[in-house]
Structure formats: structure tokens, C-alpha cells
Amino acid sequence: PVRAPVDLHALTAEVAQAQGAAHRLQLPAQPALIPGDAERLRLAISNLVANALAHAPAGSPLEVSVQQSADALEWSLRDHGPGVPDYALPRLGERFFSTGEGRGSGLGLAIVRQVAWLHGGTVRFESAQPGLRVVLALPPRA
Helix, strand or coil, X not given: CCCEEEEHHHHHHHHHXXXXXXXXXXXXXXXXXXEECHHHHHHHHHHHHHHHHHHCCCCCCEEEEEEECCCCEEEEEECCCCCCCHHHHHHXXXXXXXXXXXXXXXXXXXXXXXXXXXXXXXXXXXXXXXXXXXXXXXXXXX
């Protein structure tokens, strides 16, 4: 991928605005800069925001946070929806996997996993009680 500085918070705000959810987004004030391919990261974040919007109650917040370490920048998005059963957490992001609720093709989170991998990172899914937290762990430098 083409690598240039990307602010994940600004990208998230743009995606949320495009999806009509900017008013629900709770973003930290500081930037979350990583070297990356902006278009691929936009696709991943777009899939994550769309997924959160599809599963969270109308009007509930979408919370973004970031933690920085020497090894990774961990950007996360939490919704306040019903979450997913514990057995399904390790399978989220597998192509065509669905929790059986009749929503989605099972490709959106697989795309997120692929974008993370292309950036040398990972994606993980955590129960947030209520809701789901998705964490993108990406290297802080190229």
C-alpha cells in the first residue's frame, strides 16, 4: 500500500459525516497519526462505522478511543448495541461468517481484517457490555 501520514480520528469523522452519524461520534481531541494507505483505511473504518450503526440502538453514542505504545497504535470503536455471543467473537472477520441474525454478508469485517493485515496490524473484537468494541492495532511507523 501507499504509505503517508493518516489521522484515524479525522478519517473517522469524515466517514461518520458521510454516513449521517457525525452527531453520534465521540472522538478524542488529539490526532491518531499512523503511516498508512488512506483509502484502504477509509474503507475499513467505513465498514466498522456502518456495522456499529446497523447494530446499535438509534441515537446511542459511538465511542472512539486510542492507546499508543511503542509497538502499536490501538484505535477502537465501541457501540452500545446487543454485542455478539462469546462463541462468535473469535470468528468475527472471517469471510462469510455471520452470527445468524440475518444482517450482512460476512464480508465487511473480513475487509477490515485484510486492511489491518496489509498495514502490518491486527483487528480484534471484544465484548463491551453493552455492545461491541473493535480494536485496530496498527504499527506506529512504516
